Amino acid sequence: MTPSVHKNHTLVLVVDDDLVIQMQLRYAMQKEGYQVLVANDGKAALSIYIESNPDLILLDAMMPVMDGFSCCAQLQELNANIPILMITGLNDQNSVDKAFAVGAADYITKPIHWAVLRQRVRRLLQMHWVMKELQSRIEKEQLIAKITQKIRQSLNLEIILSTTVIEVRKLLKTDRVIVYRFLPEGNGYVIVESVAPEWQPMLGKVFEDTYFSDKCTYNYQQGNIYTIDDIDNAGLSQCHIDLLTELQARANLVVPIERENNVWGLLVAYECSRPRKWDKLDIELLIQLADQLVMAIQQAELYQKLEIANQKLQQLASIDSLTEIPNRRSFDEVLEREWNRLEREKAPLSLILCDIDFFKNYNDTYGHPAGDKCLKEVAQVLNQVIQRSGDLAARYGGEEFALILPNTDATGAVYIAETILLQIRSQNLIHESSKISSYLTLSLGVATIIPQATSSLTWLIAKADEALYRAKETGRNRYCIHQ
Structure with a gap:
């Protein structure tokens, strides 16, 4: 099934030195609900791409300073994994071949047939989102496999937890990922953390906040997963807002780590710089990793018990039973x-x-x-x-x-x-x-x-x-x- 285009989050870069065409393209894309950026030549387009990372580029072939063919080639050197729709007035096979050779995904000729343009833009964006989602799914499955392998190779729970938060933050491209450990008293602390350099670390911080002990523990025991896309528009209680503010969070995704029908802790991703819409793959990733962490916790606890038993056996083997001094x-x-x-x-x-x-x-x-x-x-x-x-x-x-x-x-x-x-x-x-x-x-x-x-x-x-x-x-x- 082909997914619909995410118009509200789609950024189109229009590159054309003809102001009339430029305005027409901007209007046509905005009418479709896309956000639009504009550049007058290829050189300016490269700068905008690096800064804004658009989802699609409408690129005129013939422009001063840097033409569309050169711009397209340089975008490929930047590993631009986005569709480029080349707009050309040259309706000859050599120009078409050249466009595809430098990395264009499709082309359209002038004068522009607007119905054809809209259809091709939609098709390219649909393909782009399908490939992007597929790539994201592959990366997340690879991460789960990596964490699973780490669990099998290591009995050190701290190493496993640290690897998890580092890799999750890298994959989700988010500002902070933590594992929050509940204590018997109902409060808890940040046991491991991966955080971007510009944000204040929270590792080891104990939270006495009643939000967790009074409300969330019960809710998490029911297996509930919490997503907040924007703390300013989520109808949160004041204590919850205060807690998220302390964590410098604008959005968060929270998955409980349940151990023997009790909430052992939470796996949490935070977006600190801006609101964020958490997608289905983000949620699936954290749920699967929380399940893997439960296995790691069980394994670590069993290993700890085994170590204690071995120490006792070692002590018994090394101590004289009568005098209780070494044998x-x-x-x-x-x-x-x-x-x-x-x-x-x-x-x-x-x-x-x-x-x-x-x-x-x-x-x-x-x-x-x-x-x-x-x-x-x-x-x-x-x-x-x-x-x-x-x-x-x-x-x-x-x-x-x-x-x-x-x-x-x-x-x-x-x-x-x-x-x-x-x-x-x-x-x-x-x-x-x-x-x-x-x-x-x-x-x-x-x-x-x-x-x-x-x-x-x-x-x-x-x-x-x-x-x-x-x-x-x-x-x-x-x-x-x-x-």
């Missing part, structure tokens, strides 16, 4: 990571291995539940002694614990070891079956190295273990340092 697996991962980092930085790494003295006797005397409680208390002391975020206290195995101390030299490691012994003694944990004390004690082995390619993690652990063995052999309740 041997976590110890191995952190020690390797810090070794590699400090090898690059040529900085020291210290390791302390700790062992509860006569722990088997403790379990035999007080029972395993008491032994478990003892392990928890020792772990708590070790965790309190380390002060820096990069330090790690871990359960190494059984009644053994380990401390990883990055960027810590031997002096610093000895200080930590002495502090551990003092803190354990201050706990006054009774251990009647110990062979060296009435209270619980620890033995510690300390080793320090500057990691390098000629050494290894195995070497550091072995030296700390040797120092721990020496502490036990020389009486326990002490620390020894690898020499």
Whole structure:
């Protein structure tokens, strides 16, 4: 079905140096309801085209300064995607061929037959609007495909939303496009925005306006879409006018983003410089993109839940269930990571291995539940002694614990070891079956190295273990340092 010509929005440029013909053409086009601009020669026509972008050009072939053929050729160089009806007094095949060669869509000869002119103008405009609508539909379908692909490729909701508003504003050639996010309280804020440089940004702005909370939320829940072509002639309430004025809007198109029967937010296009008649394709585009954004939101929320679950699983896999400090697996991962980092930085790494003295006797005397409680208390002391975020206290195995101390030299490691012994003694944990004390004690082995390619993690652990063995052999309740 051929669409009707949009007369009220059709701009015709008449280019003719003959004032009589020029006036006749202007009158004929205005009588048809078209808006008309006039130029006296081809050079002036180019300037008017660049400034006004008309829908059709009536172009006389023979003119001073720049003739119609040259003007038509230059319009093609400007990628003028509009119909040009050449008016020529030269009724010969060469002139006709030349007109078509330089880009004319059709021609008419003088003297002008006005009924023929009107018919050809209408036909050219109909073809122009059909092609323009087809091109617009193709571009919008490509945008939807692009956003859909972005959703499939990215789990980052902010990137998807930002891509959407940027591409929509570019395609609709409008001044501002936002995604407005509703908050539980009924107000909301601009979560993403694409705005032309001459207009004030609204990104992150919170709107407390009662228009949204009192009225629009319910209406949007019904799936309503709002179009305002001109805020001055739309019969709006004062609070709505104030809101649109704050957004510097003269016209807007609003589509709700619904999530599980609730309005998650709004996808909004604003025309700030002038009123605008939103066409069917504009509305269809935003509706389809709002549907795509719902998918993106669902996907992002599922991903976020999965990330939280994975973090919990990771935490469970890295934490000792009894003492609630990092386990041997976590110890191995952190020690390797810090070794590699400090090898690059040529900085020291210290390791302390700790062992509860006569722990088997403790379990035999007080029972395993008491032994478990003892392990928890020792772990708590070790965790309190380390002060820096990069330090790690871990359960190494059984009644053994380990401390990883990055960027810590031997002096610093000895200080930590002495502090551990003092803190354990201050706990006054009774251990009647110990062979060296009435209270619980620890033995510690300390080793320090500057990691390098000629050494290894195995070497550091072995030296700390040797120092721990020496502490036990020389009486326990002490620390020894690898020499």
